[in-house]
Amino acid sequence: MKLPSIQKFTLLSVFFLLSCFSAFSQIIKPPVWTSRIEPSNPVIGEEATLILEAEIPTGWYIYANDFDADLGPILATLKLDKSEAFETKGEFTAIGPKTKYEEIWEGDVKYFMGNGRFEQAFIPKAASGKVSATLEYQMCSDLTGQCVNYDEDILVEFTAQPSGSSAASPEAAEKGSSPASGEAGQQNEVNSSSETQISESEESPFDIQESQVDEPIETSGKTIEILPVQENESLWGFMVLAFLAGLAALLTPCVFPMIPMTVSFFTGRAGSRATGIRNAFIYGFSIIAIYTVAGTAVAAIQGPEFANWLATHWLPNLFFFGIFIFFALAFLGLFEITLPSGLVNKVDEKAEKGGMIGIFFMAFTLVLVSFSCTGPIVGSILISSAGGELIKPILGMFAFSLAFAIPFTLFAIFPEWMNRLPKSGGWLNSVKVVLGFLELALAFKFLSMADLVYHWGILDRDIFLIIWIVIFSGLGLYLLGKIRLPHDSPSDVIGVPRLLLALFTFMFVLYMIPGLFGAPLKYLSGYLPPMSTQQFKLTGGVNSAEAGENILGESVKYADIPLEIPHGIQGYFDYEQAMRAAKKANKPLLIDFTGHGCVNCRKMEENVWVDPQVLKRLKEDFVMVALYIDERLELPESEWYTSEYDGKVKKTLGKQNADFQITRFQNNAQPYYVILDHEENLLAQPKGYETDIQAFVEFLDGAKSEFQRREGR
Incomplete structure (x- = not known):
């Protein structure tokens, strides 16, 4: 229902307050999936279609499967169990997904928001049978900064008619349409009783304009905290x-x-x-x-x-x-x-x-x-809002x-206020020229976007920075009177406001210069091309696996597969090994629940971890273990086990890491940071996606202080 403005304001205030803290226990509910077969009365030897449809929770989106798998996000996949009752035809297909260029992945991704639909064609070969499969996919939210990986059990029975028959029994039609079965299907009921609803902006998962509070979730007898969602800043x-x-x-x-x-x-x-x-x-x-x-x-x-x-x-x-170039020249x-x-x-x-x-x-x-x-x-405002x-x-x-x-x-x-206004003069033209320099700089953002999408390679991060440095240097020189344009009035004196603006402009230029050598320039991260396009870097790092060998004197487990911890931070990829290293180093253990396809994990690493005060603490005060929840490495059968949470056999490293996060910490979203002492007890309330650097520093410092207190130091 609609809320009065004052209530909305109050709710938003509460949400912003709550966003300073991470939920200790939070199980994000998956979409509601339904499955059916069309036609409901398939014919043996003729093509039929398995249709999977999802009702996606408001504010979340799921990735489709028809874009570059090497970009990063987890593509939706359907793993069909073998059956003699049918044979598949063609590929598992996403129907009508939306497309978005994602800078963090440097490419186009396809996704569903609100509702999603996938289809798999097959040909019945027997009079009856069942389509049994596992659907794996990733759901993310740019409101909460979280991503969750799910696998859904699909089971649909069918009764096929002999070739040439057009009759269909009611029982066949009934069996051809059923919800996803099993315990996972029961968990798919999404709470829709929230008082405040996010307006369903289907054009992009990155622009949500209202706010939502999920009702508390009951899991294993524990009440899960509400999830705060921030207004679209x-x-x-x-x-x-x-x-x-x-x-x-x-x-x-x-x-x-x-x-x-x-x-x-x-x-x-x-x-x-x-x-x-x-x-x-x-x-x-x-x-x-x-x-x-x-x-x-x-x-x-x-x-x-x-x-x-x-x-x-x-x-x-x-x-x-x-x-923009046209406007700038004008x-x-x-x-x-x-x-x-x-x-x-x-x-x-x-x-x-x-x-x-x-x-x-x-x-x-x-x-x-x-x-x-x-x-x-x-024109610039309207273009920017497009x-x-x-x-x-x-x-x-x-x-x-x-x-x-x-x-x-x-x-x-x-x-009478007119008497206090300054007189018209050459200063008005100076304002116009300053705006021209700004329009000129902003124009290259659009050229950069086209360059990134089509991989032209003409505007790498270095070139972009050089252009901006030259433009803003020119602006600074103009403000100091070193550059004169035809419409400028002659002046031998520079006013104090103009001087201060020139000084700030040159400060900005000096801030950008280290970016030419690989500095992250986090305050400009939304405007610059990604760091991966940088042609020249002075910064380097120690391989995290090599750094880990210094503590235990043994090879880092799973270091031979593509797992990494950025910025030369010492780390491990196996919980038990990391805990042994933490005890030997007498440091707290920092668990980073992450994923190859977790966009907000990368944002944390690029915008928060790179901060000197954060990076120093991560390298010196903790032993880190990165647990990838989407790693598909299948473990030896002797290491398989059946989860107490969902009753499924966990065969891969990623599924075991995800199960560990859920069963131990009642949370299934990434990024998620947990700090433990040597008795495996929490040293601080776990933290999720947190772009406030000072808040993250306080999280680390608080855990370190508590560890020292418990150790009697």
Whole structure:
């Protein structure tokens, strides 16, 4: 049900508070799977289809199976048990998945959100039989920063008709459609009684705009804590940037001189102060309405498939790159962007008629006259919001127009404030030029996206950084007066604000320079090409397996398969061996439940672990074991066992690691970090996905202090 705004605000406040802590026990429920055979009355020797459909929990998505398996995410696979009652035909197929370019994997991934469907064609060879299989897949959420691997038992019985028969018994139809069987099927009931629901934005798993609380889950007699979900911070950040863009637009030479003209328009026509205030508000609301309608039009045009095309195809990305370059050159003074004079004159004539209609057209005149300066900014906002969402372009334009309208409204109400405004002059053109430099820098983000998707290799991380360093160095020199453009007014003095802005610009340039030699530059990680495209690096690391040999004097178990711990951190891949090493080193044991296909595990490693204060602690204060829950290495039969949790035989290293996480810590999501003492007791509350570096440091320090206390040191 819908909640009043104050309740939503209260819930969000609670969620943000809860997000500072990780849930101690949390079993993430899988999707609800149903299976059936079509046609329900198959014919022997003729093709039929096994259909698997999933109802995916809100805020989560599952990966499909028709993209590059080497990227990283776990592809959905169907392992059919052998049967003489049928033979398979063709491949296990995902039906209608969505596509998204994922920077962390450097390629296109396909996924389902809300609902998913897979099909497997087969040919019945007997009058009756059953299709028995195991479905393996990965479910992730970018709201919680977690990924979970599941395997689902599938069992569907069928009764086939002889060739040439068209009759079908009710019993056959009934058997041809059944839910996934077994204990796993019973666990698939998803709680849908949450009071607050996430709006199901099917265009992308990365843009959720509402919040949800899962009800407590009962597992093995223990109540699992609720899962806090955070508001989509990117939407708020986008609105803040749009608002700041509106304020910046006020300082352009096309807009700033319009302020006194606006004041004279209202002060000359208002019969009373009350009427003047009313007119001023109508004027401000008209500005907001005009821009917001433009955002609504963009939102109406966009759709999920259009959004995916915009995000991944080379054509729109190159088009946006060209548009931003065009805007940048206009701001730098190469040419002016103007609307047809006839259109502006006609609107201006409407404004002269007076009344509410006249006020509206006065606002429209302002929008049109200022277009040469606001057009590039508005265009940039609309391009940046092009993601298939209904709300983002509308809110972006609302935030921009709000910042744009407030000063005009206030000056219309309080015309005496005009005396405090600085006079128009060359500084307005300087603002315009600064915006031109920024537009120029942002243009290369779109070129980078097309380059990454199609592997052109023309804009690697090094080249991208060099371009940005040159652009922002040029901006700094311009602010210091070392670079002059044709429209600049002569000036022998640099003001303090301009000097400070120049200093901050050069600080930013100095921050980027180490990135040329492999520094992570985590504050720019969302804008730069991935580290894997870096051609030159000075940083290196010690192989974690070699480092592990120094403690026990023996080879690291499973070091011969592709398992790793990044950044030269000492580590192991087997729990028992790691615990022995921790005891010998007299250090706490840090368990990293991770996975090859865990995108948020990689984000933690690239954005949190690389921090010097975190990395120092991980290397010096703990013995680490990385337990990969999706490793498919099949162990010797002597090491197999039947899980107490789901009654299934665990044959692979990954399934045994996942079972260990569930049975010992009542959690099945990754990343998940657990710190134990030598008696295998918790030293701190386990922590999941946590991008707050200071919070992660406190997690590590708290566990170390508790370990020392227990050891009597």
